[in-house]
Amino acid sequence: MEKRILTCIGCPMGCELTVELKGSEVVSVSGYTCRRGKVYGEKEVTHPTRIVTTTVRVDGGAAPVVPVKTRGDIPKDKIFACIRALKNVTVQAPVRAGDTVLRDAAGTGVDVIALKDVGC
Amino acid sequence: MREYAVVIIGGGPAGLAAAVSAAEQGEKEILILERDSELGGILNQCIHNGFGLHTFQEELTGPEYAARYIEKVRQMGIPCLTDTMVLDISPEKIVTAVSPREGLFQIQAQAVILAMGCRERPRGALNLPGYRPAGIFTAGTAQRLVNVEGRMPGREVVILGSGDIGLIMARRMTLEGAKVKVVAELMPYSGGLKRNIVQCLEDYGIPLKLSHTVVNIHGKERLTGVTLAQVDGSGRPIPGTEEEYCCDTLLLSVGLIPENELSRGAGVELNPLTSGPVVDESFQTSTEGIFACGNVLHVHDLVDFVSEEAAGAGRHAVEYIRGKRGQDICGKHGQGTALAIVPGAGVRYTVPSILHPERMEETVKLRFRVRDVYRNCYVTVRAGEKQLLRRKKQILTPGEMEQAVIQAEALAAVLPQETITVSVEEV
Structure with a gap:
């Protein structure tokens, strides 16, 4: 049986959670003081996900870069692959907030969108 | 000299929310002055997500959060002067500013809202x-x-x-x-x-x-x-x-330090505990008609709370102009008593630090920070010796701003008193 120690991010308490795993099955979560801790512990060990934000280069724009984010959360272990994929992206000004700058980032099925308008 | 009802110094999250709120009260003559070339303030560089959970019930990035307010400001037709640096605010609310387009110019305001934010140590x-x-x-x-x-x-x-x-x-x-x-x-x-x-x-x-x-x-x-x-x-x-x-x-x-050079010039009294202006429940400073909100008032962790506070300042500034609440402030001009809100055991500061029971709305939200990490404790608010509020907290940390809500009715029942004290009581 595998044991994982986590810090809950549900509130400033920062409860130390101990999650017991059998293979990929959560057997038990302990150390939480409210329900949020249990839910967080289960998700964080089975399929942790994050929204990724970074910038991509802009060609011919009023600003050299535009901030972007994954439209939804992606698996935590895909973060660096997503960042690498975005390193090769240059968008042409003008950019509108919400424009897709990369489709299906690093095979996650999640698009990356611009967060801001950048004029020419 | 140009004249405006409400002049807002700073077009970041506080200034934008104050402007929107003042406009929602029906005020037409609002002007935002911003020294950067675009609105949004620090949110423009905060590209990470996690903004807006309280305000919009969703997780936005900084630029997206700013865009929601900038959009409202545009829709409401509130004028903004960017690339405009305010050099001075006089106690008579004459705002002196400079920009490449217009050079040096002055504006007479009926009310000024300070929303200049903070800077880093x-x-x-x-x-x-x-x-x-x-x-x-x-x-x-x-x-x-x-x-x-x-x-x-x-x-x-x-x-x-x-x-x-x-x-x-x-x-x-x-x-x-x-x-x-x-x-x-x-x-x-x-x-x-x-x-x-x-x-x-x-x-x-x-x-x-x-x-x-x-x-x-x-x-x-x-x-x-x-x-x-x-x-x-x-x-x-x-x-x-x-x-x-x-x-x-x-x-x-x-650490961050509220940026109050302009406030000082306007004769605004500063609180050494926050490095921001001393304000009452309407966010009015010690200079009549000058209000403060956001990080220039005290440093926040969450922009959602900045927006909420700034909306209050915008609303109160309009009320001030309409003379709904008389002209006296901070109990200095006779009528209306002023209670001092003081930090008690374990509390570093509170905002506001002055409360006028006769003028307060149904509730007033006190924001405060604690001095240390406390577990399994109580937050207690007292008027004189009378307890107004006692709430159990599993944890309090200096890094997270806390709040306590005072009900006007509960307060009225225990008056007269001279002070309100917020303290942490360990079990």
């Missing part, structure tokens, strides 16, 4: 020894370089201070290919939000050394390394605990 405030090599930045400067200007400040990074911007930049620099070696924090607890410790440091295996500080800086032209040491209970380095770290970049995330 710099190296000079820390007494760090060593030369002054390139490569030492405040975390916010590095954030602007990376996120707005598309430049990397360095490749091997040590971060001093665990404020939220430092934590966010630890992750950001890592994603951009830098090696963040360590985050050192002088205090025995982090100054940042728990969420940021986990998602910015633990996710990337970046060590956080509590009770540690930088005791030496190496390098003459460019930073080549720093020496960290552990500190004792009073913050003094412990000999023999020194460790050297090679790095070309040191980021400082060691």
Whole structure:
């Protein structure tokens, strides 16, 4: 049986959670003081996900870069692959907030969108 | 001289929310003055997500959060002058500003809302020894370089201070290919939000050394390394605990200071505990008709609370203009008593710090910070000796702003009193 120690991010308490795993099955979560801790512990060990934000280069724009984010959360272990994929992206000004700058980032099925308008 | 009813100094989150709120009260003559070339303030460089959970019930990035308010300001037709630096505000509410388009000009305001935000404590405030090599930045400067200007400040990074911007930049620099070696924090607890410790440091295996500080800086032209040491209970380095770290970049995330030079010029009394103006429940300062909100008033952790506070300031500024509440403030002009709100045991400061029971709305929200980490304790609000509120808290930390709501009815029942005290009681 595998044991994982986590810090809950549900509130400033920062409860130390101990999650017991059998293979990929959560057997038990302990150390939480409210329900949020249990839910967080289960998700964080089975399929942790994050929204990724970074910038991509802009060609011919009023600003050299535009901030972007994954439209939804992606698996935590895909973060660096997503960042690498975005390193090769240059968008042409003008950019509108919400424009897709990369489709299906690093095979996650999640698009990356611009967060801001950048004029020419 | 141009005339406006409400002039708002600063077009960041506080200024925008104050403007929208004042316009929603039906005020037509509002003007926002912003020194940057675009609205949005610090949110423009805060490209991470986590903004807006309270305001919009969704997680937005900084630019998206700003855009929601900028859109409203546009729709409401509120005029904004960007690239415009305010040089002076007189107690008579004459605002002197300068811009490349118009040169020097003056505006007579009926009410002024201070929304200038804060700035970072710099190296000079820390007494760090060593030369002054390139490569030492405040975390916010590095954030602007990376996120707005598309430049990397360095490749091997040590971060001093665990404020939220430092934590966010630890992750950001890592994603951009830098090696963040360590985050050192002088205090025995982090100054940042728990969420940021986990998602910015633990996710990337970046060590956080509590009770540690930088005791030496190496390098003459460019930073080549720093020496960290552990500190004792009073913050003094412990000999023999020194460790050297090679790095070309040191980021400082060691606190934010409200930017109140203009406030001082307007005769606004400042609170030494917050470095921001002393305000009453309507966010009015000691200078009649001048209001304050956002990080210029006290430093916030969450923009959602800035927006809420600023909306209050905008609404009260319009009410002030309409003369709904008479002309006296802070009990200085006769009618209406003023209660002093004082920080009691375990509480560092409260905002507001003055309350007028006759003028308050049905409820008033007190925001405060505690001095230390407290577990299983009570937050108590008393008027004189009479208890108004007692609430159990599992944990209170200095890094997270707290709030307590005073009900006008409950307060009226125990008056007259001279002070309201907010304190932490350990069990």
